[in-house]
Amino acid sequence: LDPHIAAVAPALYYPDGRPQASAYFFITPMRIVKSLLGIDKLADRWGWAILSGNIDLDRNGNYSGQVESLYGPCILVHRKAFEEVGGFDEAFFLYSEETDFIYRLARKGWKAYRVAEAMVTHNHGESAKQVPINPFVSMQESLWIYARKHFGFWGRFITIVGSIIGLSFRLLLSSKSSDRKRY
Numbered sequence: 001l002d003p004h005i006a007a008v009a010p011a012l013y014y015p016d017g018r019p020q021a022s023a024y025f026f027i028t029p030m031r032i033v034k035s036l037l038g039i040d041k042l043a044d045r046w047g048w049a050i051l052s053g054n055i056d057l058d059r060n061g062n063y064s065g066q067v068e069s070l071y072g073p074c075i076l077v078h079r080k081a082f083e084e085v086g087g088f089d090e091a092f093f094l095y096s097e098e099t100d101f102i103y104r105l106a107r108k109g110w111k112a113y114r115v116a117e118a119m120v121t122h123n124h125g126e127s128a129k130q131v132p133i134n135p136f137v138s139m140q141e142s143l144w145i146y147a148r149k150h151f152g153f154w155g156r157f158i159t160i161v162g163s164i165i166g167l168s169f170r171l172l173l174s175s176k177s178s179d180r181k182r183y
Helices: 029-036 039-046 079-084 097-107 135-150 153-182
Strands: 005-013 065-067 111-121
Touching: 005 079, 005 097, 029 039, 029 135, 029 153, 097 111, 097 135, 135 153
Parallel strands: 005 111
Antiparallel strands: 065 111
16 A cells, blocks of 8 residues: 555446546646536547546546545545645635645655546535525635635736636626526
8 A cells, every 4th residue: 555645435326326536736827717617517528538527537437546636525634644635724614625635745756646436426516505695706705715825926817817817707697597596
């Protein structure tokens, strides 16, 4: 066993048995923009890794081994590593806290692993339904916290501009779809 493994996650599945991603990349300004503009959805649909957001398309499914980051519903963490980085940052409320945590582990030389043979059912989105704030707003807030912690000036700038454009795009689309429902 590698003594530098700090975090291990299983393969995740929806309650109906469909696979769910558990291997992720660290958040970058461009990945945030891809996600906000929906480009990452095209990558997922057509398997175009170059356009993917944070999901590591090549290290899910039957893949077991080292990954850049992990999705947070189920992660086993080495206590020494957890204490070394000070645990999870409580500034994050619902999103990106595991990515921030795994990123800080990696900066200290710790590794993250995914084990396909271990399987967990995850009801994706259930926690967000219990929050009085729109999940998309919570996600934006978390991305901005992450950007302030880990990006330089230009990374923060791209994140803010990308957020404004992405949010405007989503608002425009949602207002058009709500107009159609009325008529």
